Amino acid sequence: MGRSPCCDETGLKKGPWTPEEDQKLVKHIQKHGHGSWRALPKLAGLNRCGKSCRLRWTNYLRPDIKRGKFSEEEEQTILNLHSVLGNKWSAIASHLPGRTDNEIKNFWNTHLKKKLIQMGFDPMTHRPRTDIFSSLPNLIALANLKELIDHHSLEEHALRLQTEAAQMAKLQYLQYLFPPQPPASSNIATSSNQINNIGTFSDIEAFNLLNSLASLKDSPSVSSLSQLDLSASSLQGINDSIPFSHLPDLQIPCNYQAPPPKGMVQASEFTVFSQGGNSPISPFQFASSSTPFPPSVAPPVTQISSMVNSLGDASSNSSYGEEAPSVWHDLLEDPMFHDIA
DNA sequence: AATCGAAGCAACCGCATACAG
DNA sequence: GCTGTATGCGGTTGCTTCGAT
Numbered sequence: 001m002g003r004s005p006c007c008d009e010t011g012l013k014k015g016p017w018t019p020e021e022d023q024k025l026v027k028h029i030q031k032h033g034h035g036s037w038r039a040l041p042k043l044a045g046l047n048r049c050g051k052s053c054r055l056r057w058t059n060y061l062r063p064d065i066k067r068g069k070f071s072e073e074e075e076q077t078i079l080n081l082h083s084v085l086g087n088k089w090s091a092i093a094s095h096l097p098g099r100t101d102n103e104i105k106n107f108w109n110t111h112l113k114k115k116l117i118q119m120g121f122d123p124m125t126h127r128p129r130t131d132i133f134s135s136l137p138n139l140i141a142l143a144n145l146k147e148l149i150d151h152h153s154l155e156e157h158a159l160r161l162q163t164e165a166a167q168m169a170k171l172q173y174l175q176y177l178f179p180p181q182p183p184a185s186s187n188i189a190t191s192s193n194q195i196n197n198i199g200t201f202s203d204i205e206a207f208n209l210l211n212s213l214a215s216l217k218d219s220p221s222v223s224s225l226s227q228l229d230l231s232a233s234s235l236q237g238i239n240d241s242i243p244f245s246h247l248p249d250l251q252i253p254c255n256y257q258a259p260p261p262k263g264m265v266q267a268s269e270f271t272v273f274s275q276g277g278n279s280p281i282s283p284f285q286f287a288s289s290s291t292p293f294p295p296s297v298a299p300p301v302t303q304i305s306s307m308v309n310s311l312g313d314a315s316s317n318s319s320y321g322e323e324a325p326s327v328w329h330d331l332l333e334d335p336m337f338h339d340i341a
Numbered sequence: 342a343a344t345c346g347a348a349g350c351a352a353c354c355g356c357a358t359a360c361a362g
Numbered sequence: 363g364c365t366g367t368a369t370g371c372g373g374t375t376g377c378t379t380c381g382a383t
Contacts, residue, residue, distance in 0.1 A: 015376095
């Protein structure tokens with residue numbers, strides 16, 4: 001109930017521990033165990049509060065502590081567990097022998113959180129962030145402005161925009177070609193009936209694309225030009241656009257027309273469970289998967305990238321499994337695809 | 342070489358919970 | 363059941379290190 005008074009006492013040392021203090025604490029615990037943490041400092045001859053001693057022991061001096069870099073396996077475990085448990089660091093630490101909750105918390109805050117954000121995932125929900133698209137027109141306009149500032153030609157700029165838009169159109173077309181089907185080797189569960197991994201991927205790809213644009217917001221040379229019109233209306237006059245089925249407000253100026261959506265594709269909630277396992281796979285792990293996928297089902301996200309890159313090459317189909325040739329054949333025969341690619 | 346800012350990490354703070362009297 | 367104490371936990375702070383300018 002009440003708050004611990006143990007650290008209220010004045011005159012107790014705070015701050016970093018010295019090697020001498022460490023030695024005293026270790027020797028005492030090895031000899032007597034920690035017993036009551038409150039009583040320990042006096043018994044061990046330390047001018048610290050019990051809380052501080054406990055923390056030092058559990059986070060640093062305990063003999064079974066594993067120090068050094070986190071392995072990829074540990075990283076994946078943390079991501080998986082965090083997607084289920086949230087910020088329950090001690091619960092997560094209990095699954096990682098030798099790692100402390102404090103260490104995991106720090107690792108999360110300094111590495112994994114940023115990594116997820118960079119990949120376009122919300123670190124708290126582990127789901128793709130889609131809110132960024134509401135500001136897409138502004139970001140494109142900012143990119144436009146930056147290009148002008150950098151004295152690039154308008155033609156070059158338009159070409160780049162078209163290339164990016166074409167890339168997104170390809171992704172949209174993949175959504176169209178691969179209707180949602182649960183893969184045989186995994187169990188995809190969702191709170192709604194709308195499942196589509198590729199739709200999610202296009203969000204991620206676009207998010208990464210936009211990350212570089214978003215950084216321009218903070219550029220002094222851009223932010224100081226407050227009088228410039230960065231609104232979506234500044235892009236009016238460019239007639240052609242791709243209507244993204246799951247992003248109704250998104251309008252990308254380009255010369256490409258995406259095929260009409262076959263069925264509604266939504267970047268909706270999804271959870272992927274590992275084969276035979278009960279723990280959900282985090283989006284990060286899902287994105288990192290290198291398992292070959294049957295081409296009739298939604299592929300792991302990273303492989304879509306190489307898929308898209310090889311769309312124009314009919315001969316490059318060997319890395320997508322046995323059924324790939326016929327699927328790519330169908331894909332490349334589709335006149336709609338040729339319009340895009 | 343000096344300065345500055347970002348990143349990493351150890352440690353602290355305060356709240357929540359368990360438990361004993 | 364109530365109260366006070368001990369401990370655990372998660373958020374936050376601040377120091378140190380490192381790299382860029």
